[in-house]
Amino acid sequence: MRKGEATRGRIIDSAARLAAVRGLTAVSLGDVAEVVGLSKSGLFKHFESKDDMRMAVVETVMERFGEFVWKPAETRPPGRGRLEAVFERWLHWCESEWAESGCPIMQLTIELDDQPGPTRDYLHKGLGVFRGALVREFQALRDPPLTEAEAKAAYFQMRSFILGLSEARRMMGDADAERSARAAFEALLDRTARPADA
Amino acid sequence: MRKGEATRGRIIDSAARLAAVRGLTAVSLGDVAEVVGLSKSGLFKHFESKDDMRMAVVETVMERFGEFVWKPAETRPPGRGRLEAVFERWLHWCESEWAESGCPIMQLTIELDDQPGPTRDYLHKGLGVFRGALVREFQALRDPPLTEAEAKAAYFQMRSFILGLSEARRMMGDADAERSARAAFEALLDRTARPADA
DNA sequence: ACAGAAAGTGAACGGTCGTGCTCTTTTTCC
DNA sequence: GGAAAAAGAGCACGACCGTTCACTTTCTGT
Numbered sequence: 001m002r003k004g005e006a007t008r009g010r011i012i013d014s015a016a017r018l019a020a021v022r023g024l025t026a027v028s029l030g031d032v033a034e035v036v037g038l039s040k041s042g043l044f045k046h047f048e049s050k051d052d053m054r055m056a057v058v059e060t061v062m063e064r065f066g067e068f069v070w071k072p073a074e075t076r077p078p079g080r081g082r083l084e085a086v087f088e089r090w091l092h093w094c095e096s097e098w099a100e101s102g103c104p105i106m107q108l109t110i111e112l113d114d115q116p117g118p119t120r121d122y123l124h125k126g127l128g129v130f131r132g133a134l135v136r137e138f139q140a141l142r143d144p145p146l147t148e149a150e151a152k153a154a155y156f157q158m159r160s161f162i163l164g165l166s167e168a169r170r171m172m173g174d175a176d177a178e179r180s181a182r183a184a185f186e187a188l189l190d191r192t193a194r195p196a197d198a
Numbered sequence: 199m200r201k202g203e204a205t206r207g208r209i210i211d212s213a214a215r216l217a218a219v220r221g222l223t224a225v226s227l228g229d230v231a232e233v234v235g236l237s238k239s240g241l242f243k244h245f246e247s248k249d250d251m252r253m254a255v256v257e258t259v260m261e262r263f264g265e266f267v268w269k270p271a272e273t274r275p276p277g278r279g280r281l282e283a284v285f286e287r288w289l290h291w292c293e294s295e296w297a298e299s300g301c302p303i304m305q306l307t308i309e310l311d312d313q314p315g316p317t318r319d320y321l322h323k324g325l326g327v328f329r330g331a332l333v334r335e336f337q338a339l340r341d342p343p344l345t346e347a348e349a350k351a352a353y354f355q356m357r358s359f360i361l362g363l364s365e366a367r368r369m370m371g372d373a374d375a376e377r378s379a380r381a382a383f384e385a386l387l388d389r390t391a392r393p394a395d396a
Numbered sequence: 397a398c399a400g401a402a403a404g405t406g407a408a409c410g411g412t413c414g415t416g417c418t419c420t421t422t423t424t425c426c
Numbered sequence: 427g428g429a430a431a432a433a434g435a436g437c438a439c440g441a442c443c444g445t446t447c448a449c450t451t452t453c454t455g456t
Contacts, residue, residue, distance in 0.1 A: 003453065004403065021312050026223050029444065041446080042404045050444060101312055110308045113368040114219050114299055124369060131370070149374070156362055156378040163365060164358025170311040171322060172329070176347070180354040201423065202433065227414065239415085240434045248414060 008046040011036050012060045015053060020101035023111050024054055024119075058119045061104050062126040069093050070130065078140050080189055083158075086134065087185050090162055095169065095178065102170050106163065131155055141193050154192050161185050206244040208234050210258045213251060218299035221309050222252055222317075256317050259302050260324040266291050268328065276338050278387055281356075284332065285383050288360055293367065293376065300368050304361065329353055339391050352390050359383055 014035040018027045029050060033040045047053040073085035094103040101107075109127070112120040138151035146154070161181045168177035212233040216225045227248060231238045245251040271283035292301040299305075307325070310318040336349035344352070359379045366375035 007403075022223065023221055023309060025220065028442080030442075038403095039405050040444085041406075044445075045403055102308070107308055109365055109369045110300070110305055111221060113365075124371075127370060152372075152374065153378045153381065156366060156372075156375065157359070157382050159365065160358035160362025160382070161355070163361035164354055167307055167311075167357065167361060168354060171307050172325060173322075174350075174354075176350065177354065180351045183351065184355050184358070205433080226412080228412075236433095237435050238413095239417090239436075242415075243433055 004046065007036075007038070008056075011038070011043060011046055011053070012056050016057045016061055016104055017101060019057055020098055020104035020107055023107060024057065025111065029053075055119055055122070058108060058122050061108070062122070065093065065105060065126075066130070068097060070133065078137060080141060080193060083134075083137050083141065083189065084185075086137075087158065087162075087182075091165070091178065091181065094162065094166055102166055106166055131159075134158070138192065141189070146192070150192075154188060157188050158185060161188075202244065205234075205236070206254075209236070209241060209244055209251070210254050214255050214259055214302055215299060217255055218296055218302035218305055221305060222255065223309065227251075253317055253320070256306060256320050259306070260321070263291065263303060263324075264328070266295060268331065276335060278339060278391060281332070281335050281339065281387065284335075285356065285360075285380075289363070289376065289379065292360060292364055300364055304364055329357075332356070336390065339387070344390070348390075352386060355386050356383060359386075 011032060015027055015032045018031060018035065029040050029043055032053075033043055043053070047056065069086060069089040072089055073082050076082040076085055094106075098104060105123075105127075108119075108123055112123055134155050135148065135151045138154040139145045139148065141154075161184050165177050165181040168174040168180070174180075209230060213225055213230045216229060216233065227238050227241055230251075231241055241251070245254065267284060267287045270287055271280050274280040274283055292304075296302060303321075303325075306317075306321055310321055332353050333346065333349045336352040337343045337346065339352075359382050363375050363379040366372040366378070372378075
């Protein structure tokens, strides 16, 4: 039962990389089979249907996102340093780990946001947990802690800069985008950590 | 030759709405034909191929974006009021005009950003022109005008907030997102218009 | 080492895809 | 109002889609 798991992993990995480029729906079993070096029918020893495979891709991507972006920052003490670490890893996730295709979560979000179903639900839940954790980090950033609404607004901006970076780099080819994103985030931290004013 | 143009318009419109939901690649000619009330082969009297139709969709969407978002603001005098008008129309474009599907340009951008070809080129060009216009608006916002780099950074944030709003509303179901986006944009204008500090 | 399970193949299925073809209906122009 | 052109219908095609099934090969536990 060992070999199977390894193959299953390779299938998911290939499918995820294809999905990050063309979208999950546009990935055919034939394409995946070819990339991974299997026959189409061989895939069905690892997934009971294409929907099943799609779900596995979404789950795996979300899992890896947590490992890659959140986990390394978790070791740091809460506060500005931890938020900066998350942002830095997040940039790295989008710009290096998925350099050829762009962040698959972004692709999946746009693809699934208006298509109800278990995959959308899973994505929604995962993003919600991540957002919740970051909102708490933002709250703890200031001595009289930020209200939840303030922290949510800060997360909104943080997330926006990541999205903006992807478009600027991938579609517009803007080489300065990473600098812009980093600067915008640092300025956000500055004015969020500052105690009194709006 | 009149009837044909009207039908062509209806085809493009239906195709665009379907594409905003599922993505342009995932729209089949059969689907479009059914929605518009034509036979599949009838479509070929208006487009020489599916690629041709895809291109027409992209062109039309970009054209309408200009009419809807930029044109109403153009009548205003340059300055903060015009930028606010653009932002407001942009929100309206995303949240009302394409309420059921989300902004098609966002969908197209994510779908095409790593798929070279004429459609991507067209999208790239259109977005570039729009960005250029807004960058100039930002430059004129302050009395000693902003450097181009500063203005680009400001546009980067403006665009980011629009992207962030879409994800927050459509995927996360965040009802406060529109308020967050507006507040973030106003704060951006405040600190951009202010003369001296970084 | 050998039995049984797991992993993988190849052919075939019904369905849908984009596209060409011929043919009929409708519109447009003088 | 009638001829030419445009708009559209219907059918058939080859290719590919996801899935099934019977079969062979490879691995794994004892």
